[in-house]
Amino acid sequence: MVRKTSDIIFDFIVYFSLIFSCICILFPLLYVVSVSLTPYAEVIKNGGFMVIPRKITFESYILFFKESRLPRAYMVTIFITVIGTFLNLLFTTTLAYPLSRKNLPGKNKILFMIFFTMLFSGGTIPTYLVVKFIGLLNSVWAMIIPGLVNTYNLLIMKNFFANIDESLFEAARIDGAGETRVLVQIVLPLSKAILSTIGLYYGVAHWNQYYSAIMYIDDSDIQPLQIVLRQFLAGSENDITKYNPDIEVAPESLKMTAVILTALPVLIVYPFLQKYFTQGVMLGSIKG
Amino acid sequence: MCKKGLSITRIISLKRFISLFLCVILILSIVGCQSSGEKASEGEKSVTSSAEKDNKSNDSSTEKTIVKLTMLTSAATNQPAKDQDIILKELKKQLMEYNIDLDVNTLTDYSNQLNVRIAGGNIPDIFSAGKIEYVEFAKQGILLQLDPYMNNLPSVLKNYSEDIINQAKVDGKMYGISKRPYVNYDLLFVRKDWLDKLGLEVPKTLDEFYNVAVAFRENDPDGNGQKDTYGFSTGGQGIRGFSPIFGAYGTTTPTNIYVVDNTLKYSTTEPMFKEALAYIKKFIDSGAVDPEFLVNTTEVGRQKMFMGQVGMAYFQWSEMTKPPFGDQLKEADPNAEWIYIEPLEGPGGKYLTSTSKAVGSFLCFSSALEKDRQKLEAALKFADLITEGPIHNLLCYGIENKHHKVENGKIVALPEIGEVSYSWVYQLTGRNEMEYLIAKYPICENEIIYAATAPMIETLNGYIINPEGFNYGDLSKYESDEVIKFIYGQKDFSEYDKFIETCYSAYNLSLYLEEAEKQLKQFGILK
Numbered sequence: 001m002v003r004k005t006s007d008i009i010f011d012f013i014v015y016f017s018l019i020f021s022c023i024c025i026l027f028p029l030l031y032v033v034s035v036s037l038t039p040y041a042e043v044i045k046n047g048g049f050m051v052i053p054r055k056i057t058f059e060s061y062i063l064f065f066k067e068s069r070l071p072r073a074y075m076v077t078i079f080i081t082v083i084g085t086f087l088n089l090l091f092t093t094t095l096a097y098p099l100s101r102k103n104l105p106g107k108n109k110i111l112f113m114i115f116f117t118m119l120f121s122g123g124t125i126p127t128y129l130v131v132k133f134i135g136l137l138n139s140v141w142a143m144i145i146p147g148l149v150n151t152y153n154l155l156i157m158k159n160f161f162a163n164i165d166e167s168l169f170e171a172a173r174i175d176g177a178g179e180t181r182v183l184v185q186i187v188l189p190l191s192k193a194i195l196s197t198i199g200l201y202y203g204v205a206h207w208n209q210y211y212s213a214i215m216y217i218d219d220s221d222i223q224p225l226q227i228v229l230r231q232f233l234a235g236s237e238n239d240i241t242k243y244n245p246d247i248e249v250a251p252e253s254l255k256m257t258a259v260i261l262t263a264l265p266v267l268i269v270y271p272f273l274q275k276y277f278t279q280g281v282m283l284g285s286i287k288g
Numbered sequence: 289m290c291k292k293g294l295s296i297t298r299i300i301s302l303k304r305f306i307s308l309f310l311c312v313i314l315i316l317s318i319v320g321c322q323s324s325g326e327k328a329s330e331g332e333k334s335v336t337s338s339a340e341k342d343n344k345s346n347d348s349s350t351e352k353t354i355v356k357l358t359m360l361t362s363a364a365t366n367q368p369a370k371d372q373d374i375i376l377k378e379l380k381k382q383l384m385e386y387n388i389d390l391d392v393n394t395l396t397d398y399s400n401q402l403n404v405r406i407a408g409g410n411i412p413d414i415f416s417a418g419k420i421e422y423v424e425f426a427k428q429g430i431l432l433q434l435d436p437y438m439n440n441l442p443s444v445l446k447n448y449s450e451d452i453i454n455q456a457k458v459d460g461k462m463y464g465i466s467k468r469p470y471v472n473y474d475l476l477f478v479r480k481d482w483l484d485k486l487g488l489e490v491p492k493t494l495d496e497f498y499n500v501a502v503a504f505r506e507n508d509p510d511g512n513g514q515k516d517t518y519g520f521s522t523g524g525q526g527i528r529g530f531s532p533i534f535g536a537y538g539t540t541t542p543t544n545i546y547v548v549d550n551t552l553k554y555s556t557t558e559p560m561f562k563e564a565l566a567y568i569k570k571f572i573d574s575g576a577v578d579p580e581f582l583v584n585t586t587e588v589g590r591q592k593m594f595m596g597q598v599g600m601a602y603f604q605w606s607e608m609t610k611p612p613f614g615d616q617l618k619e620a621d622p623n624a625e626w627i628y629i630e631p632l633e634g635p636g637g638k639y640l641t642s643t644s645k646a647v648g649s650f651l652c653f654s655s656a657l658e659k660d661r662q663k664l665e666a667a668l669k670f671a672d673l674i675t676e677g678p679i680h681n682l683l684c685y686g687i688e689n690k691h692h693k694v695e696n697g698k699i700v701a702l703p704e705i706g707e708v709s710y711s712w713v714y715q716l717t718g719r720n721e722m723e724y725l726i727a728k729y730p731i732c733e734n735e736i737i738y739a740a741t742a743p744m745i746e747t748l749n750g751y752i753i754n755p756e757g758f759n760y761g762d763l764s765k766y767e768s769d770e771v772i773k774f775i776y777g778q779k780d781f782s783e784y785d786k787f788i789e790t791c792y793s794a795y796n797l798s799l800y801l802e803e804a805e806k807q808l809k810q811f812g813i814l815k
Contacts, residue, residue: 044595044620069369128408137410214401218360218393221370231363231396245473245606245725246712248366252587 027051036060036256043252060257069220069228070261076140077225081206084144088202089195091148092157097183099154100161118151124215131216142216143209143224150205153198160194161187196276200269207266225262232258355666356389359414360405362398364710375711378687382679388666394713406430411654414667416467416716422456422650423753426463432653432664434462440668441465443676444717454811455647455751464650465671468718471725471740472643473604474525475628476532482509482599490627494536494567494634497600501576504599519576521598523589526582527768529602530568531641535745537564538636542767543760544747545804546642550815552805554797556767557788560636568775582772594620602641605735611706614731628735631743640742646750651716675717683714684724692727699727748804751811755803763795 034053035043042055064070098104099111122130127146136142164187172182188195210226217223232250250258370376376392383390395401399418405411406425417425425431434456438445444453444465456466483490483500486507491497501519503509510517522529528541537560540546544555555561571577578584578598586607592598593608594617607613608626617624631640651671657664673679685692685699686708692701705728725736754760770787773779779787791797808814 040616041619044591044616067368069367072369124404125407128404132408132410214397215404218395218405219370220363220367220394223396227396231365231367244470244712245604245610245729246709247364247606248709249587250365 032256032259036253060253064257073225073228076222080143081203084206085199085202089199092154096154096157097161100158137216138219140222143212193276196273200273229258229262354387354389355662358412359392360412361416361713363394363396364713367394367710375708413654415652416649417652418649423458426458431463432655432657437668441672443672447676464652465717466647467649469645469647471721473606473739474641475605475739477601477603477626478629479599480625480627490629494632497632502574505576510596518578518598520600521578522602523584524586532632534564535639535641536632536634540642540745542771543764545749546745546747565774596621605732609732609735610729639745641744642747643744644747644750683711684719701728752804752807758796758800
């Protein structure tokens with residue numbers, strides 16, 4: 001097949017823009033990596049900006065792992081990500097499945113009540129009070145339970161379940177399966193795509209958990225990674241401490257190390273889940 | 289027929305279900321609120337009863353129970369985990385001797401986090417608060433009123449000047465203990481080796497300053513054959529970086545109040561202020577000022593100095609000569625010789641910058657302490673202990689013979705003091721600034737003393753509790769935005785009067801000035 005000039009130009013434009021946007025994304029990452037690896041004196045000698053490090057030191061990485069708060073913050077974040085995502089999925093599926101069945105009495109009313117929370121929220125202080133009265137303050141569960149079911153994710157999942165062919169359920173029921181069995185043995189195996197998609201949504205949200213920690217956690221021993229990271233990057237910039245000569249701002253290399261160490265796990269997990277990710281979103285939206 | 293009946297009963301049962309459900313929620317929420325309220329009061333009862341018991345047991349034996357206190361303060365960048373926090377461990381140990389069990393939490397985004405906790409009724413026994421929050425909390429009745437208990441604070445009464453104590457007054461009543469204020473750390477630095485190379489003298493006047501800056505820009509002081517140097521820069525200061533120029537005109541950066549000859553002056557509306565802006569505009573137009581002057585962060589500004597991109601800078605000594613920066617500078621360029629210089633002389637006098645003796649933050653106690661005598665006494669004892677004496681020294685200089693030693697009654701820092709550099713987070717009542725800094729950073733002694741004692745204009749904004757209907761932040765932002773337009777030539781000086789008029793009409797400046805005059809008279813600053 002002969003390629004037309006217009007095709008070649010089209011391909012060229014597509015490749016060019018893709019490569020260009022790739023560079024735009026990779027360049028800052030590369031900069032972050034190289035700053036984290038370069039001694040400060042070297043940065044200054046090279047005009048403060050360098051992409052390929054000439055001298056490499058792992059000093060800031062070693063410093064970081066000696067830093068006492070980090071390993072603990074990692075444990076906290078891993079805990080809330082793993083346990084939190086599991087609980088999220090458990091509760092989201094068990095709520096989404098019945099709501100996806102047409103014969104559920106009062107379905108629309110329940111759905112409306114759930115949907116209502118997307119439009120109006122209780123506000124910061126009332127939510128804080130609820131968490132306080134439940135007794136979750138200063139506990140890792142404060143970062144898991146208040147956001148156990150995300151309405152948006154629930155609706156996606158409900159729609160996915162609703163698109164599964166009704167005859168499958170009928171067949172299962174004829175074979176004597178109860179609702180639980182239908183859910184576990186029929187619906188869930190068919191929903192791997194949506195489960196991993198929603199799981200990824202939840203997982204990333206937990207990994208980036210910041211707001212609930214800021215709100216509900218006082219104890220520095222159970223603060224998650226992002227809080228520790230922020231402290232490194234921004235310090236405590238408020239008017240109480242602004243002009244204090246004792247303040248030590250972390251050097252640039254340490255800041256960049258912090259960025260890498262917190263972003264890396266998500267960066268590693270993403271490609272493995274990506275195939276489900278695209279598949280999942282497509283299935284949820286197109287089918288039906 | 290039958291089907292219809294079924295669906296009707298179904299609807300009825302659904303309605304019943306919903307109303308029942310709502311009722312249950314309603315009742316639960318009420319019960320929930322009540323029970324928590326009951327619990328709190330029960331807790332109080334148990335505390336008072338235990339206090340009574342203590343009193344009884346005190347009569348028979350000298351044994352005392354341990355009082356639990358909670359404290360919140362902001363976290364340092366290099367704050368360690370609690371179990372590795374040497375200072376906190378030692379502090380807790382030493383407080384145990386006074387039967388105080390202190391639970392400290394440090395927060396990252398402090399003022400926001402504190403606000404949420406207070407609004408949620410989760411008030412720590414002891415905490416620090418900035419001026420604006422302090423006044424608000426005091427007016428809301430969240431804070432313990434301290435007037436009856438001032439005699440429990442002998443160290444505070446001994447170490448504080450009356451002015452500093454009185455600054456904690458809101459509507460004439462004490463609600464907290466002032467944190468002793470900081471001093472000025474800003475200096476005007478010049479590269480001596482560049483001056484020598486170009487055969488220039490240390491600038492003493494505004495004109496000389498201008499000429500030196502232009503020479504640093506034009507005459508290639510680093511000798512690399514490229515026009516890559518700037519005359520003047522700063523870092524993390526924004527418009528305050530021009531302070532030495534405002535000082536030479538006898539005024540300060542915008543939105544500041546100061547007193548000359550017993551009259552109140554407001555920087556932005558002073559005639560000299562406008563002249564200073566004209567000078568700055570000329571200065572910027574010459575191209576000698578770092579184009580990123582206003583947006584440099586401290587780190588970026590310092591990097592420019594260390595890389596030999598600028599020849600003069602308005603900078604804090606603590607960001608410049610304090611370890612490790614002094615060594616970094618030597619490593620980056622062994623030939624660079626930075627010196628700090630005297631204030632520039634101009635038509636308005638000779639002032640290095642503006643400074644403030646106003647207290648910026650306060651140690652506060654929860655008003656709930658009043659119900660528990662034992663806790664209250666412990667909290668006051670704590671405040672007193674951290675103001676002077678061994679515990680104060682621990683929070684300032686670390687553990688004796690590990691981080692510091694005492695020689696002839698004077699404190700000498702040991703190199704290990706670096707590992708507890710975060711200890712300032714626990715200094716809720718501050719410290720004797722000069723003594724502290726010189727002991728802690730002996731290498732910077734000259735800079736410390738000069739920055740604190742150079743001729744400066746004292747700004748008084750920090751003393752004033754803003755009146756209702758006036759927003760200091762808004763006015764300050766508006767003024768600095770406009771001032772930047774004037775000095776960068778985006779607005780012509782013919783519009784200056786209109787700008788001042790807007791400050792009065794749209795931002796209620798006259799209300800602020802009236803209130804300031806009234807309050808400064810109360811402090812005895814204006815007579």
